[in-house]
Amino acid sequence: MSTDREHVLREAARHLNRRPAASMDEIARAAGISRATLHRMYPGRDALALALGSRALEQVSAAVDAARLDEGDAAAALRRMVDELMPIAEFLGFLYGENALVDNPEIDAAWEAVDSRVTAVVRRGQQDGSLRIDLPAQWISEAAFSLAVGAGWSVRDGRLARRDAPRVVAELLIGGVRRGPDPAVS
Template identity: 40%
Template sequence: MRSEEEILGAATRHLNADPTASMAGLAEAAGVSRATLHRHFASREDLLRALGERATRRWEESQDAADIDAAAASGDPDRMATALRVMLNAFVVDADDFGFALTDHFVNRIPELVAWATRLEDREIAFYAACQDAGVLRPDLPVRWLSNTVYGLMISVRESLRRGDVARRDAPALLLGTFLAGAGPTPGPTPGPAMGTSRAPQNDHDGGRA
C-alpha cells in the first residue's frame, strides 16, 4: 500500500503535467483506487490544500537547512555564498513541489498558506538583501527582482525535468550557474533600475507563491 507521502508526490507530478486532473486521474497516477484516495482526502480541494502545505513546509525546511538567518546576520560573504548554494540546491530537489505551489491558483487563495508563504518570502528577501550588502549578489538589482528570478528559474527547472530536457543531476548546476551569471557580482558597474522597487500586488493572473 502506498503511503500518503507517496500519493502526494505522485499527485504533484501529475498535476504539474495536467493541472485540471480529476480525482480519478490522480488516483490512477498515484497507483491507488479512488476509494483509497478519498480515504486520505475527502475532496480535490482537500488534496490541493495538502499539496500546498507540503510544498510550503519544504520551502521553509530548505531555508532552515541553509541557516539563512544566521548567515545573513554574520555578515560573512563566504558563509552567505555557501548558504545561498545550499538553499538553491535544496530548492531543486523539491522542484516539483515548488513548481506546483507557485502556479496553482487554488493554493494561492488559501489565506493561511498565503500568510505562511509571505513570511517565508520576506525571510528570503532579507537574506538576498544581506547577500547584496556583502557583495555576494549584485547590489544594483532590486532585491525583489532577485526573489522573482529564483521563482522563475524554479518553474524552468520543473518544466525542464518534466519534459526530460535536462538530467536531474545537472539541474542544480544549471540553476546556480544561470542565477549567479545574472545576479552574481560583476567586475564593473552594470546599469539597472534603482533599488527599492516594490513588487506589484498579485492578481488573478499571477501565480504567486503558495
C-alpha cells in the first residue's frame, strides 16, 4: 500500500544517508523487507533513487508550502520554513548526498522551483530592509538548507537533541541574515 511505500522510502533515505553506497539488500533490510520485495516495488537501483528523489522533493516542496513564505516578515517566514524542514532532514540529506540524481531534468527542475521560492522570500526581506543585502539571496537560501542538513546529521549522530534542532538552525540562520545595527567588521 501507499503507506508501506512511504515507510520503505523513508527508511531507505535514512539508511542511504548513513551509507550512500549501500546495496539493495542492505536497503531492503533497513526498511524491514526482503530484497525481492524491494525489487518488486522499484525495479532497480535507479528507479529507487529516482522515486526517492521525487519523494524527497515532494516533501521539501510541501514543507515550503506549509511555511507560507509569502506571509509576515521574511525572517519569520524563514523560521517557519526551518521548522517544517527539520522533520524531513533525512530526505534533505539524501538529496544532498545522492549524486546519481544530478542532471536529472525532473529533479533539477523541482529543486530549482523550491530554491527560487526561498530566494524570493529572501529578496523580499532584503528589499523591505529586514534582511541584510550584502549576502546573495541564493546563498542565504543554500545556507538554510546546508544548516538544516548539518543539523540533521548532528541529530542522527546524537550530537544535537532533535527537539532543539529547529531552534538552533533558525536562530543561527536568522541572526546571520537579519540586518543588524552594527554590520561593520574590524
